Amino acid sequence: MSASTTVGQRSAAMTPVLTLSRIAFWVAVALAFALLPLVFSQSFALSMLSQMGIAIIFALSYNMLLGQTGLLSFGHAVYFGLGAFFCAHALNFIGAGKIWFPVTLVPLIGGVAGLVFGLLFGFVTTRRAGTPFAMISLGIAEMVAASALMFTTFFGGEGGIATNRAVGKPFLGISYGPQIQVYYLIAGWCLVSMIAMFALTRTPLGRMANAVRDNPERAKFVGYNPTRVRWLMMALASFFAGIGGGLAAINYEIVTAETLGLVASGNVVLMAFIGGVGHFWGPIIGAVLVTLLQSALSNYTQAWLLYFGLFFLVIIMFSPGGIANLIALHKPVWSAGLSKRLIPSYAIATLAGLPLLAGFFALIEMIYHFEAKETSSKAFSYFGLMLDPMQARYWIGIAVVFAIGIALVYGAKSLVGRAWENLTVELQRKGAV
């Protein structure tokens, strides 16, 4: 949402034709998607990559609302989840031989379901922007989540709807039984959705969504109805969310009420914010990182939700524009060839951060294990070190490390600040800023 967003967009005004570099970029993305499973071939990695693909579609579709139209929705999982339920039922119908439909295109059913409900609910929610919109979206999310537990025929109650993705006749050996085939299905849909959503930002509607976000009143006086712009953007965002949901149904082969619940809706807000809502590719970073953290952290510590929450806090406090903005901030430095200037202070800051993080994590784990119910010993292994929360010396030691960390980071912060000050002066002289 920073100035640099628009700086990025303005170059588009100069290039009326589809540039070769953009085509090359998408080809590179396609290649990366194709090659990733060869590098990360373990089944754990493969299922994580599949999750990431789904999360990317979902997070990007969310940013059509938040980043592009300025609509803070707390209920975007509704459209993801409804798409997933419709796809689960579609797969079951295909399996029962009641309808014929290629499994490859089943996510489209999810998309259409998302679109229809986006049009329906959006008609109500988009009459207002700002806080009223956020509150109404929350209300609708609550309503749909409640319905999911009431209408058990469609939503399957607590157990959800189980399905089987390997229902179609195998085509060229593709049965969608093995995870690798599902990965490529997700990767394909992810690529198509990414390109479509990117292209959408460059259409009259996409541009007017930005206009409505920044100044809805002015948009009226140039002939546009802001409500209509919001409504269409909401419907299209819901369409892509539904595609993501459809892929989730295929991937997990089960859809429960949680899929469209408030936690899922909150999760996508976190992804978008962590990645950065001011840039098209911000939510992609967020989706990848959040998926990674959620699967990886939960393997190492039971306190992972706490770490995840803290991570979010740190990002929002120190870089409200998310990671994308942090990267964009370095772009002029990089183009001016001055990146070298930042390396020393960044290296020192990283080193200074280590004791802080180590001390902090140790403290959290100590508290966590102190609270734990084990009777014999509460000692635990922390990066190969045995820590015992029942002995005071460990607490003191960790507190000392933590305190040293704080002091070091405080010092490093001013070092980084000074490096940036010098750079800014230099950049201004070069006319890069």
Add this chain to the structure above:
Amino acid sequence: MATPALQLHEVRKSFGRTAIINGVNLSISPGERHAIIGPNGAGKSTLFNLISGRFGVSSGRIDLHGESIAGLEPEIINRKGLARSFQITNIFPRMSVYENVRCAVLWSQGYKYSFWHRVDALDAVRERSSEIVDRIGMTKRRDRLAGVLTYAEQRALEIGVTIAGGANVILLDEPTAGMSRSETDEAVELIRKVTEGRTLIMVEHDMSVVFNLADRISVLVYGEVIASGTPQEIRGNKAVQEAYLGTEQH
């Protein structure tokens, strides 16, 4: 006689029990440059807000080329060919100059809510936008973010956004407010140039601008038009001198 470009008949507006506009009658011919003057609080901006659809009228008729527009939404009135600027600069600050203008061009070129056209590939839109940017003298600034322009540049952009849709009735609300003498002179030339062949209605405090630009002037005092006529007639009007000019012209 030709249909007036804009005609107001007994237009009234009250906020609660406070009457701001008390039965305004105005008739503005096509191609005319009409200035509305009056002391602070006379209701000039409110009148503009009524004409442009920002507020609904309490009673009365507003006709644009003989068609009633009172009570319509601003975007509908805009599509019928009436555009306005604002007293407080009202642009898209996080977009470039070019993009600001383009937003105002899109609807009139028929692209509406399209999400199947590549906006950069629309030749007619690009030509029209570039032409407007050129006409407001901002070709060198076209990729600047609107939010970082100087005040005078923002005012020029405001006029550019207002005329870009090709409306034939233009409402300018204090286009030179807060400008230096030389900036004002430039703004007057710009307004004269871009409203050529269109109907212009403007609210303006600067009397030199008014007498320089306007074909006709209406004087609004306490929500009523107390006089309407050519600059000479207004200068010579006793009531106007008492109510307004006498106190401000030194």
